[in-house]
Amino acid sequence: MTDSADYTFECPECGESMMVNASMRDALIDNGCVICGSTVSQQSFSTA
Amino acid sequence: MSLDQQTELSSDAIDELLARHETGVLTLARSDEPYAIPISYGYDPESNRFYLRLVSTPESEKRQFLTSSPQARLVIYEEEGRTYRSVIAEGTLNQVDPDEMTVEHIVQYGDAKRPLFEIWGETKRNLDIQLFELDAETLSGRKVVVDEDEE
Numbered sequence: 399m400t401d402s403a404d405y406t407f408e409c410p411e412c413g414e415s416m417m418v419n420a421s422m423r424d425a426l427i428d429n430g431c432v433i434c435g436s437t438v439s440q441q442s443f444s445t446a
Numbered sequence: 447m448s449l450d451q452q453t454e455l456s457s458d459a460i461d462e463l464l465a466r467h468e469t470g471v472l473t474l475a476r477s478d479e480p481y482a483i484p485i486s487y488g489y490d491p492e493s494n495r496f497y498l499r500l501v502s503t504p505e506s507e508k509r510q511f512l513t514s515s516p517q518a519r520l521v522i523y524e525e526e527g528r529t530y531r532s533v534i535a536e537g538t539l540n541q542v543d544p545d546e547m548t549v550e551h552i553v554q555y556g557d558a559k560r561p562l563f564e565i566w567g568e569t570k571r572n573l574d575i576q577l578f579e580l581d582a583e584t585l586s587g588r589k590v591v592v593d594e595d596e597e
Contacts, residue, residue, distance in 0.1 A: 412570035416544050425549045429556025432547060433577065434570045435499070 405443045411436035417446060455587030460533050461491040463524065463587060468558070470522035472498065474511040474539070481511045487520070488558035490550075496520060496535060496580040497554040501573050515540050518580055528592045535582040542577040551577070 403417035407426060412434035418426065426438050455463065473482040488497035518539040523532035542551060555577060 412573075412575060414544065414575075416547060418547075421549050422547065422552060425552040425556075429552050432552045432555045433499075433544065433575050435555070435558075436570070 404446050406446050407438070407443050409434060409436060409438060410442060418443075451589075451591040451593075453589050455531065455533065455589055459531075459589075460585060460587040461489075463531055463533050464489045464491070464522060467522050467524065470520050473519045473521070474516050476511055476516075481507070485520075486558050488554040488556075490554055494535075494582040494585055495554075496582065497551070497558050498539075498578045498580060499555060499558055500576050500578060502576070503568070503574065520580060520582075528594070530590045530592070531587065533585070533587040535580065535585050537581045537583040540579050540581070542579055544577070 403419050405418050405420070405423050406415065407418045407423065408415045409431040412431060414431065414433040423443055426432065426442075427440070430436055431438050468488075469484060469486050471482055472485045473480065475481065485498055485500065489495070490497070515538050518537065520535045521532065522535075523530070
């Protein structure tokens with residue numbers, strides 16, 4: 399079973415944008431933006 | 447003059463030292479031109495891989511040294527009373543493509559202490575933030591206990 403990229407993430411601080419799957423979305427919310435480390439929330443994600 | 451006690455760190459002791467710290471000194475070179483900077487890191491003991499977040503600006507000399515997967519050395523050290531410990535990791539520094547990001551990357555970079563973005567005086571949007579991995583091809587550590595007589 400593949401975990402497809404269902405979400406578009408855009409960091410509110412550094413502007414980095416990437417396609418992510420559900421697991422990556424949860425990890426970003428728990429750990430912060432992978433590029434700049436800023437805290438992110440559900441509002442940083444939109445459905446692809 | 448008596449000799450200090452000097453021993454190599456075991457693999458477990460190396461992992462423990464790396465887990466106690468979040469910063470070290472990254473060194474690169476180009477021909478006979480050295481370049482060394484303090485950095486923050488995340489470390490995965492399963493893979494002996496370091497995760498680094500480096501910030502540069504268009505004028506930064508850092509960029510000149512970060513081309514084409516350079517060889518790099520990372521030094522982490524500590525002092526505890528009369529005991530000095532250090533770990534040296536050597537390997538190739540590879541840039542991580544954001545398009546190839548994984549959950550593991552996100553977790554590991556979450557552990558890496560954020561750089562002090564404030565020192566650049568720019569917003570994060572105006573900085574070039576790049577992610578790198580250092581796969582340690584060699585990882586060694588040393589402990590030195592200084593004799594009381596030498597103090």
